[in-house]
Amino acid sequence: MKKVLIVEASARAQGLVEGRSGSLSRFLSDRFSSRWRHLNNEDIFIYRDVGAMPPQFMSHKWIAAAFTSEESRSAEQRALLCLSDQLIAEVAQADLILIATPMYNYGMPASLKAWFDQVIRVNKTFSFDLARGDFPLQPLLSGKTLVLLTSSGEFGFEPGGLRESMNHLGPHVRTLSHYLGVEEFHEIGIEYQEFGDDRHRASIDLARQAVDELVEQLSRGPVHLHADVFFTPGEASAALAGKP
Numbered sequence: 001m002k003k004v005l006i007v008e009a010s011a012r013a014q015g016l017v018e019g020r021s022g023s024l025s026r027f028l029s030d031r032f033s034s035r036w037r038h039l040n041n042e043d044i045f046i047y048r049d050v051g052a053m054p055p056q057f058m059s060h061k062w063i064a065a066a067f068t069s070e071e072s073r074s075a076e077q078r079a080l081l082c083l084s085d086q087l088i089a090e091v092a093q094a095d096l097i098l099i100a101t102p103m104y105n106y107g108m109p110a111s112l113k114a115w116f117d118q119v120i121r122v123n124k125t126f127s128f129d130l131a132r133g134d135f136p137l138q139p140l141l142s143g144k145t146l147v148l149l150t151s152s153g154e155f156g157f158e159p160g161g162l163r164e165s166m167n168h169l170g171p172h173v174r175t176l177s178h179y180l181g182v183e184e185f186h187e188i189g190i191e192y193q194e195f196g197d198d199r200h201r202a203s204i205d206l207a208r209q210a211v212d213e214l215v216e217q218l219s220r221g222p223v224h225l226h227a228d229v230f231f232t233p234g235e236a237s238a239a240l241a242g243k244p
């Protein structure tokens with residue numbers, strides 16, 4: 001039995017809202033979890049909707065509390081770290097972390113960044129030791145798989161793509177995932193949302209197909225470590241253009 005943590009970050013709900021179609025990243029997340037449930041019906045899901053309920057931003061007092069040793073914290077400091085403790089506990093028990101997020105202003109939504117800021121915490125998810133030289137941070141968790149499901153209005157954010165240098169979403173999440181104990185990372189995305197054309201419709205189909213294949217692959221047995229990105233948004237464009 002595995003535990004799956006689902007973090008959704010779109011400010012949009014799923015389905016139609018006032019005649020406009022809803023969140024595509026939530027659509028992919030929903031697809032993933034329903035396929036996963038179908039193949040792994042004993043697994044446990046934990047949902048964290050940071051899009052609907054964004055975690056608090058860092059404050060001077062929060063940082064002071066995080067850097068005060070556990071024994072010396074005041075009741076106020078313990079209360080300040082309560083949400084962080086809860087979010088970290090959710091990450092710590094997860095074997096698989098699914099993050100479904102839009103691209104906003106070429107990066108992640110502020111709500112998702114607030115979640116990472118609450119979760120990546122000294123002596124909880126990483127240790128800090130200057131004896132390690134130029135890389136003093138080390139994750140305290142290990143063995144997790146992260147699936148990143150994205151949606152963007154534009155396209156070409158993949159390595160070598162038209163907008164590679166503007167992509168501060170996938171690479172950022174991938175960097176941060178190290179401090180959640182992630183050792184296997186997969187990314188699938190829908191693109192062209194703002195164009196609303198055939199390329200967008202094809203991108204949805206390809207992403208849905210990639211989600212189904214990934215669920216099957218991950219359900220087959222022990223996950224293999226240090227896997228490369230499975231399917232990036234740009235690969236959908238390449239597939240459409242008939243490129244390898």
Ligand SMILES: Cc1cc2nc3c(=O)[nH]c(=O)nc-3n(C[C@H](O)[C@H](O)[C@H](O)COP(=O)(O)O)c2cc1C
Binds near residue numbers: 154
């Ligand atoms: C505030 C905001 C900022 C956005 N910024 C970008 C962007 O920088 N690049 C891009 O390709 N699309 C951008 N988009 C488009 C979204 O990525 C796209 O609508 C996506 O489908 C949203 O995810 P969702 O469908 O899960 O809500 C932006 C949309 C919003 C609302």
